[in-house]
Amino acid sequence: MMTILTAGQPSRFRVTPGIGLGVTILVSMMFLATARAADKTIEPGLASDGTDDPAYRKAIKEGLAEFAALHFEEARSLFQRAHDINPNARTFRGIGMTSFELRDYVAAVRNLSAALKDSRKPLSSEQRKSTEELLERSRLLVDAYVLIVSPHNARVLIDGRTPELDADGTLLLGVGLHNLEVSAPGMIMRSLPINVRGGERKELSVTLERVFASSAQPIDGVELRQGTKTKPAPKSESNSAATVWLLAGGGAALLALGSGIYWAVQESQLQTCRHPATPTDVCDTEGALKTQRNIAIGATLGAGAAALTLGLIGVLSWHSAPPAAKKHSALDCTVSPFGLTCGGLF
Secondary structure (H helix, E strand, O other), X not given: OOOOOOOOOOOOOOOOHHHHHHHHHHHHHHHHHHHHHHHHHHOOOOOOOOOOOHHHHHHHHHHHHHHHOOOHHHHHHHHHHHHHHOOOHHHHHHHHHHHHHOOOHHHHHHHHHHHHHXXXXXXXXXXXXXXXXXXXXXXXXXXXXEEEEEOOOOEEEEOOEOOOOOOOXXXXXXXEEXXXXXXXXXXXXXXXXXXXXXXXXXEEEEEOOEOOOOOOOOEOOEEEEOOOOOXXXXXXXXXXXXXXXXXXXXXXXXHHHHHHHHHHHHHHHHHHHHOOOOOOOOOOOHHHHHHHHXXXXXXXXXXXXXXXXXXXXXXHHOOOOOOOOOOOOOEEEEEEOOEEEEEEOO
16 A cells, blocks of 8 residues: 655655565575675585584584684684595695685695695586686795705705605795705805795705815805804914924034033043143143133033023923914013013003
8 A cells, every 4th residue: 555645744655565575585585695605705615415524524614614704724724634534625625725815825736736636525617617716826926946956965944944845846935035045964054045926937956065165155146154063273383383492402402412521521631631640741731621621611501501491492382372362461471592581561
């Protein structure tokens, strides 16, 4: 029934029960269509049938709920739990989709690729198409590297962790800056920053050098760093110098010994000359013998003092470290063949 409005009457509009019912049905249909479209957008296609393991069905159900609530970390954990129970193409797909949402594009590429290959619970044609599209997007966000290292048993770390390589040895890295480290016993470790822009495939070759290499300059932007190996100390020349001093002291000692023997012989002859065996014996070489004896005494004393000084220098310099940078001190002393010289700074 419809009411006719005339001038001066308040505005009223009455809807008959039939019209109200029609509007309600129309709004409900629109709501259901919207809900189905939204469900189709976020549904990873992991619906479980009644023949599946109860734990598998529970993990799938809870994972779908978390995915719908945009809790992707929780959803991936639940999908992984279901995959551990019953691995199949659809669990691979669920893990790949949540990995993409978490920006773990390397995991997304691996799991989405596995979803397209796995024949257990195969994807429907619609699921396969959407998976291929998402896989293509994921590949644009990773770089693939063919890694070649020498020696072949070198240890490789990416961002401080051992990388997971594909079956063909390919290394996948997601967009961003990464750090590659290659090391081996007895070799110089090499560190290389890698800036991944995505969508590229490259060959990466790293060759290590031995620790005793003559130079360790950066090559092609690669930082070369010594490991924990202690750098050999420079050879000390103190022992060879000490040997020279000791040999010189030994020579002076031999000279002193020879002079002492000569001194003793001349002294004996001088005493014989002064006290002849018979009064008739006359000695006219006393002056020369006395001079020779005095020279022998001087030579013996001088050579002995030199031997003692040279030997002391050799002993003090034996096994001593190379001279360090001179420090300012109150008193510095130096040993020389002529004695001990000390200088002070006041």
